[in-house]
Amino acid sequence: MTAAPTRDLIHRAPKVLLHDHLDGGLRPTTVFDLAAAAGHRLPVDGRARTPMGLALWFRDSADSGSLPRYLETFEHTVAVMQTADGLHRVARECVLDLADDGVIYAEVRYAPELHLTGGLTLPEIIETVNAGFRAGEDEAAALGQRIRVRTILTAMRHADHARQIAELAVQYRDDEVAGFDIAGAEAGHRPSRHLAAFEYLRRENAHFVIHAGEAYGLPSIWEAIQLCGCDRLGHGVRIVDDLTFDGAPVMTRLDDALAEPSRVEFGRLAAYVRDRRIPLEMCPHSNVQTGAAESIATHPITLLKALRFRVTLNTDNRLMSATSMTQEMGALVRECGWTMADLQWVTINAMKSAFLPFDERLALIDHVIKPGYAALGA
Numbered sequence: 001m002t003a004a005p006t007r008d009l010i011h012r013a014p015k016v017l018l019h020d021h022l023d024g025g026l027r028p029t030t031v032f033d034l035a036a037a038a039g040h041r042l043p044v045d046g047r048a049r050t051p052m053g054l055a056l057w058f059r060d061s062a063d064s065g066s067l068p069r070y071l072e073t074f075e076h077t078v079a080v081m082q083t084a085d086g087l088h089r090v091a092r093e094c095v096l097d098l099a100d101d102g103v104i105y106a107e108v109r110y111a112p113e114l115h116l117t118g119g120l121t122l123p124e125i126i127e128t129v130n131a132g133f134r135a136g137e138d139e140a141a142a143l144g145q146r147i148r149v150r151t152i153l154t155a156m157r158h159a160d161h162a163r164q165i166a167e168l169a170v171q172y173r174d175d176e177v178a179g180f181d182i183a184g185a186e187a188g189h190r191p192s193r194h195l196a197a198f199e200y201l202r203r204e205n206a207h208f209v210i211h212a213g214e215a216y217g218l219p220s221i222w223e224a225i226q227l228c229g230c231d232r233l234g235h236g237v238r239i240v241d242d243l244t245f246d247g248a249p250v251m252t253r254l255d256d257a258l259a260e261p262s263r264v265e266f267g268r269l270a271a272y273v274r275d276r277r278i279p280l281e282m283c284p285h286s287n288v289q290t291g292a293a294e295s296i297a298t299h300p301i302t303l304l305k306a307l308r309f310r311v312t313l314n315t316d317n318r319l320m321s322a323t324s325m326t327q328e329m330g331a332l333v334r335e336c337g338w339t340m341a342d343l344q345w346v347t348i349n350a351m352k353s354a355f356l357p358f359d360e361r362l363a364l365i366d367h368v369i370k371p372g373y374a375a376l377g378a
């Protein structure tokens, strides 16, 4: 379990994915097909007008360092997800692609309020996506790939639908809707603006995650945990701002901190997050694209693993980041020295952190993940 695993081994390893956006993971061919059907104009022309050209446009726009260009990519995916056919196809293909990547359990999120322009109601949108997920699960099972995909309903943090979406998350909780999330530009949109929605969810014993500590630092993480009461942090990568080494910001002494993690000093918030085992949904490639991290090699995830935070590994937007769970794991193996034991650890962390009943989490850990890794290590 300590040798560097090959790409084939990583691909075959069981994976758990908690942070993946439905509108960030479309197949380029599907974007073309659905755009043609909807009469939606795509940003590529000439020789780039191929699925490969479109895939490159998405990745390059996300890589550009320009927030407007990054956000523009979602205008095109969301535009082709306004009909029942479009939503069902995207959801079904999402499951098939994740199953093909070795994912055995996923919580996929999307914002129903962004899919209203074709005339569907919010319940119709939720039921259509759920039906697409069930169809994908059945098709994957027929191919011998067992996967379960649940939904997280997202509300946009700059809008005013949080309470309504939270109520829908509770209404559909027995229909594979696992929880609630808020997403969107962090700066200027404090999570506590949506306190009424979070208080409602807590009264209903429902689970939620908040995108925090990605673009914006410790105050955003503190607010998400201590004012809003979230179960998990979407990203949370900036928690390293509360860690020091010899009194210096830990990221300026990364090599020393990795060599001697026991000498890293904790601020009160970082200590709280680690003590309470609050899961961090880390998305390395996405963080590098948005500037929340400088590179995979220096991404805080490896230090946070050494410090035994409840680290989980995720894709965020597979299309925009041209990534998959196999790619994320492979990059950490190549650039940060992660081993098969590390990949099993991060996978079990994710399963422990899933919005799924305790006995079902345990069953997947004991009967799927551990035997799966043992078989690969043998």
Ligand SMILES: [Zn+2]
Binding pocket: 019, 021, 183, 211, 234, 316
């Ligand atoms: Zn996200």
